[in-house]
Amino acid sequence: MPFVSQTSLQSDYTLFSSNCPIVIDNGGSNFRIGWAGETDPRIIFRNIVQRPRHKATGETVTIVGDHDPALMKYFDCTRSSPRSAFDSNVVYQFEIMEYILDYGFERMGADGSQVDHPVLITECVCNPVQSRSKMAELLFETYGVPSVAFGVDAAFSYKYNQQLGICDKDGLVVCPGFTTTHVIPFVDGEPVYKACCRTNIGGFHVSDYLKQLLSLKYPHHMSRITWEKVEDLKMEHCYIAPDYASEAQSFQKGGKEAEDKTRCWQLPWVPPPVEGLPSEEEIARKAAIKERQGQRLREMAEAKRSSRINELENELQGLEFLLQQLGNVEEKDIASFLAETGYVSKQEIESSRAKVMQSLRKAKGEPKGEQAETEEKVDPSAAEKYPLINIPDNMLTPEQLKEKKKQLFLKTTSEGRQRAKQKRFEEELERERQNQQDEEKRLENPELYLEQLRAKYRELSEKVEQRKRHKTNGNHTNGNHNLSGGVGRGERLNAAQKERMRLLTTAAFDRGKGEDTFGARDEDWQLYKLMSRDNDDDEEGPDAYEAELARISSRLQVSYSFYYFELVLNNFYPS
Template sequence: MAELLFETYGVPSIAFGVDAAFSYKYNQQQGVCAKDGLALCPGFITTHVIPFVDGEPVYKGCCRTNVGGFHVTDYLKQLLSLKYPYHFARFTWEKVEDLKMEHCYIAPDYASEARLFQKGAKEAEEKTRCWQLPWVPPPTEQPPSEEEIARKAAIRERQGQRLREMAEAKRSSKINELENELQGLDFLLHQLDQVEESDIPSFLSETGYVSRQEIESAHSKVTQSLRKAKGEPKNEQVETEKADLSTDEKYSLINIPDDILTPEQLNEKKKQLAIKSMSEGRQRLKQKRYEEELERERKQQLEEEKRRENPELYLEQLHARYKDLSERVDQQKRLKTNGGNTNGNNLSGSVGRGERLNAAQRERMRLLTTAAFDRGKGEDTFGARDEDWQLYKLMSKDNNDDDEGPDEDEAELARVSSRLVDLDPTFIPKSEAGTSQPAEAPHSRPLTKEDFQIFLGLERSRCPEILFNPNWIGVDQAGLDEMTGVSIRRLGYKDEGFEERLTSSILMTGGSSLFPGMVERLESGIRMLRPCGSTIKIATALNPIMDAWRGAAKYASESQFHTQTFSRMDYYEKGEDWLRDYQPQYTL
């Protein structure tokens, strides 16, 4: 710093001093402390203990710990962030610093204080402080009055009436359009009947239609749409006849022999055959589903009759059915997942691939094995003949009887379980009784005032406690009370009276000395280190924060202050090594 001040800024002379020493000298002049004593300064970054002998600091007896008010604030910030992670952004450094200065204190015995909060006693509640974060309550909705309900009902009625009128107008417009279109098609068919056969293609080219069948098909669609728009019921017989006629017209090439068809017509015939087969397949599937639905309804009626005849017997049979199905489904699931020792040869409990195969897979393996053995006697000619490829057709069949079984059993189990839930109030399904069900998602609730409250309980005394136990934050150094004993031992005086004079004039200065309970806790800690009956007197500086500046200002205003400074010329003449032995004298 001397090099910076002299060579960069060109100051004429400088003097150095220690803030804790300035504060001690200022309070000594005010009669707060004696010439022999200790200055304890828990500052912002570090904590110092400086012994004074005959009014001058003895720096060889100083003791320092790298813990101060900064670490207390940082520790409190960490604790609050862990306790309330959803309010992390609220814990700014400035706000936590204010909370520390306003609410933190030094406990006389931290272990007793912690047990007090652990038990949740009434005293702990009294020592807990609450910090209310900004919170705006949600607006409360008042129930609507009868006049408001009637007004809204009238509005809804008017809106409904308007919508009905719009729908009726749209329906009338659509009916008019369909009637006009139907009249146009009727007129077109009438005109087509009067046209000669040779003039039909030229007549149709002007109308935009390709054939008479297309006009009749459009006429049928418009008639059906008009009937639907008017809400008239369908004539099933007419519709069936028209469907049959349209089917015959749609697949007109199917019944014609291939000999008399052109190549283009043959391709069209193949397309018609494919489309017809798919259409018939869909019809068969629809019919099958309809029959299955009828069969299901018939079984339900039979079961209902059995239940009415003997409800107790029916319920007992239903329970037995449920037990049998559940065991079967569980066994099938185990076989699917882990396999099973079904052949008796697997003594070690391991499961081979063949034991996990279903019936379809085993059949495929059998076919492949048979083909391999049959063809393995000589040259491999498999695939040379057309019938060899029938093997792949057999392998590609979806023979999933074993696969379909578990699905049918599970569906039947679900049906029986639902039936038991309806009939037996004491029945509990196995899925609900087990512990493997996923937990329900937490229900959201509106935030209240309590959700924006920060409670300071044990943190009030736990954070400043690191001044006496720095190892809590990973600093392996002495605490504030131990530092006094270390400083006295470093002086090396054997006179007990001298140690008594030091401990009878201990001055607390620095910002962190403002915690409530600091003097009492420090006195009890030093008393445990000193012999029984030792005199211990601790005083707090008049202004622990500003007394260091006031002492330095008073020191600089003395007439002999220039004797404690060194000039720029001394620096260039004696060098920077001379500064290392610089010792300011605070008594001028």
């Protein structure tokens, strides 16, 4: 039978007199404790200590002996391996030994701080003096025992069997332990410790070797063949062969005797649960959970947006109040007033105010009004920066004319930058509006939205690839070397390119009729403008497709992220 711990709390501790000794068999594998005169020990448990952490609170607890497998779902034992107080049958970790003695005395019913009974404790053969003195110090100082006696369990066993008449006065004791095996000779009924010997092979090595054999034979079950299961198999099914050679020959030959001694053992197996189709209630419950999750996400986004709007409105009010205060300050005190506010000039405050207003409109999702656009177009400091622009040329000197041209150039460049900035802002606002609309569609029906995005992505990808193929075919078919099976030039040209070809053909035909008069009229030069405009349109097409393709790709990534996030929420928070 496999080993089963006996750790029930004893209730008759006070019934024994103080002269009755407590016997402790302190083995490398098991710890046994009981009363002298009884045939069996009261408490038996594995001589190990483990300190796992609680999975919920993170608190470290101490577990002595065999742990209950039902408790392991509450504790994390991955970083805490079992520890023993022994090293080759010699006690050297007395902190662990104290935990074990506390648990043993507490299970016996004694008060951990005072044990008023003599103690008989076993030790290994030829135990070092340092280990024995530490053990005596622990028992005397910590538990206050009145007296301690040490002995070798193998010698006690031989003496007991000698009294029963099983052993003679002269004999040999073989004591296989957990990690070592001792051999002690007896002469005239007394052990001769000077002649004893030790081999560093014990029950642990037998179990470990059996575990290796099972792992080699069944490599697919290595994780299930644990050391504890192997120990149970050894204790329940294995035996010591009196004649190893004859036993091995009987198993090689087979037969009735070998068949009777063969044991078949199956690993514990739990059938996987059969998942049926979800019921209508389950589908409705999952849909309600998904709706609540979407509503929670929308509420979080709305709360964040409201907080941002409040911050911008407070900042805008502060800047407007600052401008109002600045208007009431005298000219000579403006510098000191601005130094206190942290701004350099009034223009910097107005610029910050314009940026805050722009951010506020963007946060609210409002389009730019005509008044705002007019305010941006009209620069209040333009007259101060460019004073010569509105003055007629006949009223200026040559130096002033040069300065006027320079100011015109600077103003035009500045206005161009403003227009480009305005265009970028409008494009960004349009993208934000599209993303917001897409987000609303995604929240309404994520699966349908993902399918539409994928279809649009495939359509745009095909268009971009088609343009690339046209461009590649155009490069490969220059001159008279048209590839067989390629696309004809008429099929490669789009509408803008065909229009340019028509204009060039018409101009060449008109010129071939007679005298070359192209360029004599101003209308002739409109041809170049038309061709240039068509060329611009042609160049803008692929960039627009690629920009939209990039936006769709980004939305796909975001949608997949939200989709998998909702799946994780469904798995971890099903209700």
